[in-house]
Amino acid sequence: MAKSLSFGQYYQAKSFVHSMDPRVKLLLLIAYLVTVFVVSNFFGFALIGAFLVLAIIFSRVPVFTVLKSMKGILFLIIFTVILNVFFYSGEYDRVFIEWGSVRVTDSSLIFAAFMALRLSMLVLGSSILTLTTTPVELTDGIESLLYPLKLIKFPVHELALIMSIALRFIPTLSDETQRIINAQKARGGDFESGGLIARAKAMIPILIPLLVSSFRRAEELGDAMDARCYSGSKGRTRYKRLKLGYRDGVGFVVFAIVLAGVIYLNGAFVALV
Numbered sequence: 211m212a213k214s215l216s217f218g219q220y221y222q223a224k225s226f227v228h229s230m231d232p233r234v235k236l237l238l239l240i241a242y243l244v245t246v247f248v249v250s251n252f253f254g255f256a257l258i259g260a261f262l263v264l265a266i267i268f269s270r271v272p273v274f275t276v277l278k279s280m281k282g283i284l285f286l287i288i289f290t291v292i293l294n295v296f297f298y299s300g301e302y303d304r305v306f307i308e309w310g311s312v313r314v315t316d317s318s319l320i321f322a323a324f325m326a327l328r329l330s331m332l333v334l335g336s337s338i339l340t341l342t343t344t345p346v347e348l349t350d351g352i353e354s355l356l357y358p359l360k361l362i363k364f365p366v367h368e369l370a371l372i373m374s375i376a377l378r379f380i381p382t383l384s385d386e387t388q389r390i391i392n393a394q395k396a397r398g399g400d401f402e403s404g405g406l407i408a409r410a411k412a413m414i415p416i417l418i419p420l421l422v423s424s425f426r427r428a429e430e431l432g433d434a435m436d437a438r439c440y441s442g443s444k445g446r447t448r449y450k451r452l453k454l455g456y457r458d459g460v461g462f463v464v465f466a467i468v469l470a471g472v473i474y475l476n477g478a479f480v481a482l483v
Contacts, residue, residue, distance in 0.1 A: 223271065225268060225342070228270075228343075231351070231452055232343050232348055232452065233354050233452060234454070234458040235343060236339070237355070238462070239336065239339050241469065242261075242335050245258060245468070245472055246331050246332055247328065249472050250476050251475060254471075254475045254476060257475065258468065259331070261465065261468045262335060265335075269342050275341065277334075279333055280333060283329060286329065287326050290325050290329065291323075291325065291326050294325055295314055296318070298317065298318035304316045345374040345375070345378045349374040350370075352366075352374070353366050353367050353370040356370065375431070379427070382427070383420070386424075387420055390415075394416060399412065399415060400412060
């Protein structure tokens with residue numbers, strides 16, 4: 211299952227995006243996520259989509275590898291779309307289906323499409339960051355951005371380390387979950403029949419071994435860090451210093467153009483939702 215899940219994994223390659231400063235990539239991701247929520251028409255989504263395609267091309271990550279990150283939230287997207295299509299109660303000009311309190315209108319279809327696009331672009335943009343940035347780079351980037359918090363004795367390095375480890379172990383835990391499911395199925399476990407309560411009870415034989423395995427992996431990781439004399443940020447040095455380059459400036463300029471285009475399109479067209 212880990213092979214089919216790209217979110218949290220690093221894709222080894224030499225590309226324009228891989229060589230960018232992790233701090234810049236984190237800032238661009240934050241700005242990108244805000245822009246995805248700010249956009250209010252399909253023209254803005256098209257512009258953001260063009261930026262996303264450009265990022266994928268310059269990252270040299272296979273398109274199918276990036277799209278695999280959508281598998282984890284595919285059910286959530288479908289469920290969200292169905293809820294908004296049938297139960298969204300905004301202003302509308304045309305009713306397509308009406309049955310009791312259920313009503314499918316032009317505004318509900320547009321709003322559902324917006325939600326699907328937002329969720330998809332959020333995951334795809336985040337996956338590009340994890341695919342092109344190693345956990346060490348991600349830790350250094352987060353720690354550098356949060357450096358001012360050290361003035362108030364905030365454990366910046368520890369927080370950055372926890373976040374990077376959490377991202378790193380997403381595919382590992384997914385693979386472990388699939389192994390446990392296969393083992394339970396081999397013993398006659400049934401996870402697909404019965405009602406909602408029955409399926410929830412059937413998940414207990416999966417959750418308990420998964421929790422035990424997670425604690426075991428955490429203990430092994432802690433022992434490995436102790437064996438390597440890890441002592442937190444105190445006295446810690448870096449083999450590679452983070453330095454800004456021309457790629458980072460190009461990234462900022464390109465996204466600034468995209469952001470300006472989205473703001474212009476929001477003002478030029480009447481918001482649909």
